[in-house]
Amino acid sequence: MRILVVDDMPLMRHVLINMLRQLDYKDIVEATDGLQALTILKNQLIDLVITDLHMPKMDGLTLLDAIRKDTEHAQLPVLMVTCEDSSETVKKIINAKVSGFIIKPFSMNVLSAQLTRLANKV
Template sequence: MKILVVDDMPLMRHVLINMLRQLNYKDIVEATDGLQALNILQNQMFDLVITDLHMPKMDGITLLDNIRKDAELKNLPVLMVTCEDSSSTVKKAINAKVSGFIVKPFNMNVLSAQLTRLSIKA
C-alpha cells in the first residue's frame, strides 16, 4: 500500500505520516503542494492520496481535478484534509469526485475509519 501525503505544512505532514505508520502503513511519500504531488504521481504508482485543501502553487481541489482528468489516475482514491467545513467548499470537492473528507483537528480513529471505508489496507 503506497500513500502520497500532500500538505504545505511540515508539521501536518509529520503528524499524518506518524499516524499512518502507527496504523502499519509503511510506504509513504510526501509532497509540499499539489504541483509537486502531480509530478510525483506521473512518475510513481500510488494506492491513495491524502491532500490538504489549501496549499500554495496548486490547491487540493485543483490537484483532485487533475487526478480525475488523467486516464491512469482517475480512479485513485483521494482523501481531502481541511479545517474548512463550508458547504460551498464541500460541494466543490464532491463535484470534483473526492473520495472522502477529514476535518481538522482529527485523531487516528478518524483517519483509520476513513481508510477502512475506502478499503485501504496496510
C-alpha cells in the first residue's frame, strides 16, 4: 500500500511516517501542502492519503474536495488528521466525504485502528 502523508509541519510528517513504518507500512510519499499532494496524485499511484487539515497554500478540506471531484481519485481513501474537535468542523469534514479522521494528539493504536478499518472497507 502506497501512502501519501500531507502536512506542512516536518516534525508531524516525521512522527506520522515513523508510526506508519512501525506498523509495517513502508511505501510512503510526503507532501508539504495540498497543492503538492495533487501534483503527486497526478503522477504516482497512491492507495491512501493521510492529510492534516490546516496547511498553507491548500488546506486538507480543499484537498479532500479536489480528490472527491476528480473521477480518477474520487474513491481514494482520505484520512484527515486535525487538532480541531469542534462539531462544526467535524461536520464539514464528514460532509466532504472523508474516509476517517483522527484528532491530534493520537497514539499508534488509534492510527492502526483507522488503517485497519479503511483496509477492511476495500
